[in-house]
Amino acid sequence: DQQVKQNSPSLSVQEGRISILNCDYTNSMFDYFLWYKKYPAEGPTFLISISSIKDKNEDGRFTVFLNKSAKHLSLHIVPSQPGDSAVYFCAASESGTYKYIFGTGTRLKVLA
Amino acid sequence: SAVISQKPSRDICQRGTSLTIQCQVDSQVTMMFWYRQQPGQSLTLIATANQGSEATYESGFVIDKFPISRPNLTFSTLTVSNMSPEDSSIYLCSVGRDNNSPLHFGNGTRLTVT
Numbered sequence: 707d708q709q710v711k712q713n714s715p716s717l718s719v720q721e722g723r724i725s726i727l728n729c730d731y732t733n734s735m736f737d738y739f740l741w742y743k744k745y746p747a748e749g750p751t752f753l754i755s756i757s758s759i760k761d762k763n764e765d766g767r768f769t770v771f772l773n774k775s776a777k778h779l780s781l782h783i784v785p786s787q788p789g790d791s792a793v794y795f796c797a798a799s800e801s802g803t804y805k806y807i808f809g810t811g812t813r814l815k816v817l818a
Numbered sequence: 819s820a821v822i823s824q825k826p827s828r829d830i831c832q833r834g835t836s837l838t839i840q841c842q843v844d845s846q847v848t849m850m851f852w853y854r855q856q857p858g859q860s861l862t863l864i865a866t867a868n869q870g871s872e873a874t875y876e877s878g879f880v881i882d883k884f885p886i887s888r889p890n891l892t893f894s895t896l897t898v899s900n901m902s903p904e905d906s907s908i909y910l911c912s913v914g915r916d917n918n919s920p921l922h923f924g925n926g927t928r929l930t931v932t
Contacts, residue, residue: 710860738918749822749910749923750861757918795861797921804849804914805876806921808861 709733710798712809720817725783727812729796736798741781744793786816820845824911824924831901831931838897839927841911846891849914856907867894901931
């Protein structure tokens with residue numbers, strides 16, 4: 707049972723445009739959500755997070771949106787840069803569990 | 819965030835052998851975890867490494883196959899025992915301060931079992 711899903715395995719975007727990565731979850735008890743970026747031969751790097759009391763969190767070029775009723779979150783990258791090309795994972799957890807459930811990842815390619 | 823050093827970075831091992839992966843953190847951390855990423859899959863939690871006591875394993879993972887040590891707040895090891903080709907994966911050490919804070923990961927160990 708995949709509790710966190712990233713239905714797009716890959717995405718290509720032109721440099722300077724917006725990249726939108728999507729993530730859906732099924733467990734309504736999840737209340738903390740994160741996005742990670744992973745380059746080949748490196749571990750995942752934390753990008754941005756959001757708790758369920760918010761519907762938006764912004765950090766520079768990265769914004770995460772949370773729609774609790776739809777059990778959906780998205781990561782917006784504006785403007786996209788070639789260095790953003792990586793695999794992006796969303797993750798979710800339930801308070802007090804210390805367990806983070808990860809999606810299968812979306813490979814983003816930003817074209818120069 | 820903490821600097822996490824994991825070694826080896828990669829290894830090729832024969833079926834039936836065991837490999838121990840080390841994870842060293844540059845500061846004391848409360849939570850340490852071991853994850854696995856099989857080819858084309860998401861990151862799956864193997865176990866929580868508890869300092870001074872037995873690790874807490876997730877469903878589908880057992881101590882005999884994945885023994886874990888955590889002698890102090892900065893170091894942990896994961897052993898992959900009696901390996902088979904199905905154990906070929908990236909194994910990742912991660913640390914966290916508390917729940918509702920981000921996990922930080924080491925660079926992983928890419929294991930290939932032939």
